[in-house]
Amino acid sequence: MTAVSGRRPNAADEDLRPLFGRSTAVFASLAGPEHLVETANPAFLATIGEERARSGVALADLMPELDQVYRTGEPHTGRDVRILLGAGPQAREAFFDVTYEPRQDADGTVTGVRVIGVETTQVKQAQRLMAEHRALLEQIARQAPLADVLDGMARCIEDLAPDEVLVSVLLADPDGRHLRHGAAPSLPGFYNEAIDGIATGEGVGSCGTAAHRRQPVIVTDIGTDPFWDDFRELAGRAGLAACWSTPILARDGGLLGTFAMYHRTPRVPQETDLALARVFAGTAALAIERHHIEQAKAAAEERAKAAHDELATAMRAERELRAEAEQRAATAAELTARMRAAAAAQAAAPHPDACQLGGAQGCTAPAEIKVADSWGDSAWGCPTHVEEAILNVRSVFIASEELGGLAAYVNR
Structure with a gap:
């Protein structure tokens, strides 16, 4: 067979080619109302089954149009005619394009039917x-x-x-x-x-x-x-x-x-x-x-979302830490101011009775512990406000001369 063009068929074309198969052309000349086979090509005998073909009677069951053509003398053409070949477990469904032509003698009397067909099953x-x-x-x-x-x-x-x-x-x-x-x-x-x-x-x-x-x-x-x-x-x-x-x-x-x-x-x-x-x-x-590919894409999108969520969490934490640092700085500034005010007041009262670190609201708790900062400012306070000063004001330390304040702080 000659190729239509110089292009070589691809692998997919080669794989599909066997699926189309080769068309089987069948021919038979049948005689009489019993449709006895007078002549037939090997493809017809192989397709129909030689024993069945020779018997003649079964052909009308396979091809009911035979009786019609023999009786009327009119040709008939069928497309994709379904024919069940074989019997039992070996039976298979086949399809044919078939033409039935009446055979006539010199007087015009129908003497048989000529069958010409091409199997279209694989197509x-x-x-x-x-x-x-x-x-x-x-x-x-x-x-x-x-x-x-x-x-x-x-x-x-x-x-x-x-x-x-x-x-x-x-x-x-x-x-x-x-x-x-x-x-x-x-x-x-x-x-x-x-x-x-x-x-x-x-x-x-x-x-x-x-x-x-x-x-x-x-x-x-x-x-x-x-x-x-x-x-x-x-x-x-x-x-x-x-x-x-x-x-x-x-x-x-x-x-x-x-x-x-x-x-x-x-x-x-x-x-x-x-x-x-x-x-x-x-x-x-x-x-x-x-x-x-879709799985990898979904996984990449999930990783990107997780990274975005982690970044958002980190940014929230950073904002919270910054706000906390600013709050601590404000608290430290306020406590430093209190210590300086208390240091000034100590000139008149070296050891006050009440806490000096309570701020504007004041604090009536006994002044038990003396604290000082690196600038030399000192004040007396209760354990609660002294702890607040130590935690929030840089370089504040307990400065009780007799350590009584320290003991009170440790054993509170």
Whole structure:
């Protein structure tokens, strides 16, 4: 096939290509009202099932339009016609664009029906995948909770996969040494609880090994693979027989988690399975990195708020200390003035009876202790006002000549 342009397809295009698959063209020429197959291409026989096709009768059940075209002689075209292929557990839903054309003899009598169709199943699945993928990207852009995004992604893959699959997403701890539960809507609760916090390392199941290697790990049979020696009994109780794990990596190569697809029977992955894993591992990486960015932003905002609060507290404390210092300075000035007034009064009364440090309101308590300052001014006061002077006036000391005042102060 010739490329349309010289631009090389990117990795995402390559991952999506297997999901679209190849269109299958079917052709058959059917005869009579029983719709017996006269000729058919291998794709028709492979799609319908050769035994069913040869029997003829069952074709009318698959394609009810056959009877209408045979009876009326009018062609009919159907778009995305749903046909259930196979039976029982092997049955699968398929879609076709089909044209039914009547076959006529020379007299114009309808002798059969010609069927020409193209299977559109994979195209419809790819369209659904793109729609679901777009919805997930919109969730990420709206900053939906990570748990919701991962849970929705897991359910989407389980719905899109051609065979039954159970999806699990584990998130790496910041140190990359352990994996935590992220999403697994279809796995048993006891299983999710048991693997929550498993270590990353060689031989630790599919996910622990994939996280350690930073490469996909495909275990097609859990019952015999040595990577599952420590988890085989747990997997058996959960009904799991195969597990394919893909590491979820950040743009810088750091480990974000793992994306796993479990199966209930031993299985080798198809290219479609691997493509789904690659596409959605990239989507999960985008969601997890966005979550980490939002967490870091919230933490930075919290630190900034805490720093602002601490600064405000420090500024309030500084204002309170300044106000206290100013109050102490005012008190000291007032007490200094009292001492000077008392010193002047001592010239007439060396040892007054009442406290001289009471200020304008006065103090009638006995004058028990003599104090002085570095300027030589002294006064007598009661223990309460003497203590106030010592605490607030710089260089004030007890100056009782006989230490009687000191003893009274100490033993008060």
